[in-house]
Amino acid sequence: MLDRLSLRLRILLFFAALALGAVLAIVAGLWVALRHEGAATVPPALVSGGLIAAFLVVGLVTWVWFLFDQNVARAIESLASAIRARVHAGIEHDLVAEARAARYLGDLAPAAAAVTRTLVETRNALAESVARETTRLAAEKSRLETLLADVPVAVLLCTADHQLAFYNGQAVDILGGGTAPGLDRNLLDYLRAGPIRHAYDRLAGAGDPDLASDLLCATATGGRLLAGRMRVLRRREEGIAPGYVLTLRDVTADIAAHTSREALLAEVFDRVRRPAANLQTVIGVLAELQDAQDAPDLSAAMLDEVGALTQAITELGARYDAAQSDWRPLVATRSADLLDGLKGRLQAEGLSLETEGPELILQVDGFEIVAFWAWLACRLAEQGTARAFRLVLAEEDGPGAVMRLCWDGAPLSVGRLDGWLIEPLGAATGELSARAVLKTHATEAWPEQVGGRSAVVMPIRSARRAGRRPPPIARKVVYDFDLLSKARNAAVADTRLDDLTFVVFDTETTGLSPATDEIVQIAGVRLVNGKRVETEVFDTLVNPGRPIPPSSTDVHGINDSMVVGAPDIVEAGRRFHKFAEGAVLVAHNAPFDMEFLRRKEAALGVAFDHPILDTVLLSAVVYGQTEQHSLDALTARLGITIPEEARHTAIGDTVATADAFLKLVPMLRARGLDTFGAVVAEVRKHGRLLKDLNG
């Protein structure tokens, strides 16, 4: 029991017992002395002496206790508190006051000061090291995200059942024909299933994580053809099939160009073969006649076939020329970047280059063009023709531009230039010849004299004036690797709330009656693995096909002119249905929004049969029915601020509802409502509340 008392109290009790014992000893001594003397009464002097002795003893003990309390007990307690504060509360300053108080405790205070100082230093060093490592990891993560966001192919990471756990910006471009991809969505909603399943089954069956499979697949809508490579991840957890990495490249244009060339080639043979064969026959007959004048119809036939042949060759040749550069992977390249690269190349060779001309976007293979001009300048320098050059870029009428490499010095003969063009461009470009560069770009090069200067000219077939350099596209990678090891439960009712995907949504309407009013805006956000995925947002105005009453415009700010050109409810509803596929729908006062959507199910050809949660009812479960459950009241209670400009916009209210929902989930869990089924069972007790709100 004494263990629970403080040190000072225990010492106080000890000294009190000591004083009491001393007094009792004096009393006992006096009593023994009286018995020995056989005195019938106690002499007053003895009583006085005993009292004085008792007071003196009590006084002495009290004095000693006081000194002990001040210099030992209190000092030890103070020292102990100070050590605890340094251990648990992170206080860092030295034990100065405490050490002064504990000056009679020998080496205890300096020893305690040394221990706490070492502790603080160790802790600071550890914190610094953790912070440094955290910063390094964050920087690496950020670099990796940037890298993956910028790779020019779509990169996707999927679970074994094809749910998306990672995608980059290019994947959004490639797959986003209808609905943009989203975390925990099924890849097979975007791609035709056959090649993906086939490749996965083959790779997973092989069980070799180093094995990759090339595949060709089409988007679900069939609009794009994609070439890709799949690699199955190493198994991370027993019982969960490994996911896979899929890289995809859009080859629709390549295939189309190839198909177009094949078709052209087939047409060439078809159109040339017939008149050529006919011509041979006609000329053969004509040769056997004595006088061609006797067969005017044969001459006419011959001219006719020759005309057809000529026309076919000319037309087909022009189409071939036009198609030539389509096949090549030419990309839009800023002339400034191109010329800068060339300048660097020439400087490295000890040559100087000035550039002039407007900033254009050229459709070229930048590497080949730079290699071409650098090679030519070096060739001219080798000949002693010039070492200083000017590259002039000029727009042409029509879609093209002209590049001119100019120098002060002897002109180049076309014969010599044509002779050089068949040479390789240099060691760095392998067998690539200057002529091949011209062929790639379906162009030619020739010497010219421009304003007294010599030049070599190369037209560029496709160029346009560059606008302001666009800000870099904020491409983001979106991921949640926990999805790879997420246990999936077939029954929604038995699924933990954290494992469900939610789409929180809100609608704005022309009025409050689902029977007569129409939706003018739908917004939704996705919550995956207990987090809002910021990049996965649905937000569209809807043309209600009827005037929007001014009273409604006053609420949500949407007027008739804003919905001109917006999709109607059939298109917007279908897109939203796709966006919400496989998710639990969440809304604040869900029956209102659901009634507007469900009334359109027949027109949309889809059913909004998703599981549904209502934040009004969840608020009632958590805070009780007597509280206010409006969105403003709920968000205010949860410390969520809706920016004024976003209030009563579908997206503003949606984000606020989503944030409120995310805060309500742990509160539901604390009440033991862990699964969707448990929440719904509890919510049903509050059905009356919702009826009241809708009434």
Add this chain to the structure above:
Amino acid sequence: MAEAAERKRILVVEDEDNIAVALDYLMTREGYEQSRIATGAGAVDLIRQTRPDLVLLDVMLPEVSGYEICQNVRLDPALSGVKILMMTARGSAMERRKGLAMGADGFISKPFELKALRAEVRRILAGEPAVTTSDAPGEARHA
């Protein structure tokens, strides 16, 4: 038909015999005085010696290309009166541009219609500018 007093002299620089024969007939029938050289190597020297009014110049020649002949003729001020009509079996827009940049007065793609060739020869000899830049078969192009 041109009058004998106006007989213009045309030099055909063409390595393919069949088309050279045909051009010979055609130019003669048109009343021009026609001669031919089959290689590019001696073409410029022949032009200097004979000073033809017009050179029908094939692009693809052995040894020296039509472009080079054209450029050398244009670099010689003494030959400034010699007109050049270039002919090629390819006829891409870029080749035409290159030919015209080398100083050709016209450029015609093979195969060509005789009517178009006749018209182009007449136009160049008359010193008239080109009137069209369409892509019609065999039509001459001008910068």
